[in-house]
Amino acid sequence: MKIIGISGSPREGASEFLLKKALSELEKEESFETKFITVRDRNINPCTHCDNCVETKGKCSIDDDMNEIYSLLKESDGIILASPIHFGSISAQLKAIIDRCQALIMEDLDIFKNKVGISIVVGGDRTGGQELAIQQINTFYLLNKIIPLSGGAFGANLGACLWSQDGGAEGVKKDEYGLKTLDMTINNFKEFLLEFKC
Ligand SMILES: Cc1cc2nc3c(=O)[nH]c(=O)nc-3n(C[C@H](O)[C@H](O)[C@H](O)COP(=O)(O)O)c2cc1C
Numbered sequence: 001m002k003i004i005g006i007s008g009s010p011r012e013g014a015s016e017f018l019l020k021k022a023l024s025e026l027e028k029e030e031s032f033e034t035k036f037i038t039v040r041d042r043n044i045n046p047c048t049h050c051d052n053c054v055e056t057k058g059k060c061s062i063d064d065d066m067n068e069i070y071s072l073l074k075e076s077d078g079i080i081l082a083s084p085i086h087f088g089s090i091s092a093q094l095k096a097i098i099d100r101c102q103a104l105i106m107e108d109l110d111i112f113k114n115k116v117g118i119s120i121v122v123g124g125d126r127t128g129g130q131e132l133a134i135q136q137i138n139t140f141y142l143l144n145k146i147i148p149l150s151g152g153a154f155g156a157n158l159g160a161c162l163w164s165q166d167g168g169a170e171g172v173k174k175d176e177y178g179l180k181t182l183d184m185t186i187n188n189f190k191e192f193l194l195e196f197k198c
Contacts, residue, residue: 008094
């Protein structure tokens, strides 16, 4: 099974660290092949609502690094979106990727159907908007028939919610509770994919 993980942070910080940790956990199972993508070194522009994708059934008029991400998203069985919290929600960079998916959806309204998705979010504050950010990612999943998963009750109700205390990767390593939410979410994702998609 192919898993694409996208970090929406503009820097090499907590989100990238957490996403890489999640992907390396999945790589322990031979059933998973993972691909790590970060917005940090890529040129991804926001959607301009030119409607070219609507008129051509899927051709985006913007020629940038989204082309590579389109292919990876299409062939994936599972999607992990990771984001820092920027003013109470996901980063603008991750939102640009989500919006640009309009082109894929115009190619085929069922393009994402039955893929499985989880979220990893990290704020500088313990309660800085992590749950709202996950709801935003889950809205994208729900709208597009992606099955959204969390880590379950008693710990990871909506997914992986972490707190970096604005200390980047080193800061988030101290968030023992948050790291547990990541473990629970990855385990649930792994179990679900192995049970229903193998
Ligand atoms: C523009 C901006 C806005 C931010 N807004 C919030 C916020 O609303 N809530 C919060 O908890 N942290 C906020 N932060 C802090 C980051 O979410 C936090 O440092 C996070 O761990 C960064 O992740 P990264 O290292 O992966 O980039 C903000 C940071 C930036 C740059």
